[in-house]
Amino acid sequence: MILPLQRLHNNEGITLKLTGINSMIFELPLTEERVKPHQVTALHLFVVFTMFITAAVLLVSYYAVSHMPEDKALSHRTVLYYGLAAGMGMMLISIVMLVIILVKNKWLQKPLNNLILRCVELLLMLVFAGFALAYGITVPGIVFLVLAGAIVFAINWERKIGTPLTIVVNKEGIRPPVSTRKRFIEWPEVEHVLLRFGTLTVNCTDNRLYQWNIGTTDFEPEVFEVFCIRQVDKAREQRDKNDW
Numbered sequence: 001m002i003l004p005l006q007r008l009h010n011n012e013g014i015t016l017k018l019t020g021i022n023s024m025i026f027e028l029p030l031t032e033e034r035v036k037p038h039q040v041t042a043l044h045l046f047v048v049f050t051m052f053i054t055a056a057v058l059l060v061s062y063y064a065v066s067h068m069p070e071d072k073a074l075s076h077r078t079v080l081y082y083g084l085a086a087g088m089g090m091m092l093i094s095i096v097m098l099v100i101i102l103v104k105n106k107w108l109q110k111p112l113n114n115l116i117l118r119c120v121e122l123l124l125m126l127v128f129a130g131f132a133l134a135y136g137i138t139v140p141g142i143v144f145l146v147l148a149g150a151i152v153f154a155i156n157w158e159r160k161i162g163t164p165l166t167i168v169v170n171k172e173g174i175r176p177p178v179s180t181r182k183r184f185i186e187w188p189e190v191e192h193v194l195l196r197f198g199t200l201t202v203n204c205t206d207n208r209l210y211q212w213n214i215g216t217t218d219f220e221p222e223v224f225e226v227f228c229i230r231q232v233d234k235a236r237e238q239r240d241k242n243d244w
Helices: 037-066 070-103 111-134 138-158 221-243
Strands: 006-009 015-018 026-029 166-170 173-175 190-196 199-204 209-213
Touching (some): 037 138, 166 221
């Protein structure tokens, strides 16, 4: 039976396109959050931890150079002149950021506040990386650049915090959410698909089992299951032909 082309929307903006039972596209929203609070906090803490280590290295370097004979100390004049101020300044910034992260964590989870702190961290990492590379301190410079890249990725990812993760099911196969290691499941890999009580279960031919908690959908589970059964049957017939 061929169904007329139509587009349905629910309150969450989830779309179901129907152009016939064999060419449906289902989008199933997940109940899990795209960005979890502990993930937001973890990167902030990692940045602060890196800053603490850098500050400690600067202070130790200053102490070591300041106790050298004068002729040797002058060969490390950058550390001698700026090591104490840079180390103390970085230590102070690290302490302030740590207090904000631990004491004001709920405040930090607000998108705007989190974005501001991310931008501050990004600026600091770029400044530290530039300073380190300019003076030939390669390894710390690379570490700061990697952290800067991670912060840029986090900013981009956290901008989508209000967008639910979705699973897309169509005639080509099943596309799990981006948080899943498996990027795409083709129908020949699927043994059975079941949507019951808000849980989507995908059982694969190699005994892999995937389960996700599904939010509100705008289609009947029976329609979805009929579609999946047909796709699995087609794929099974194709597998049987190939085996033969």
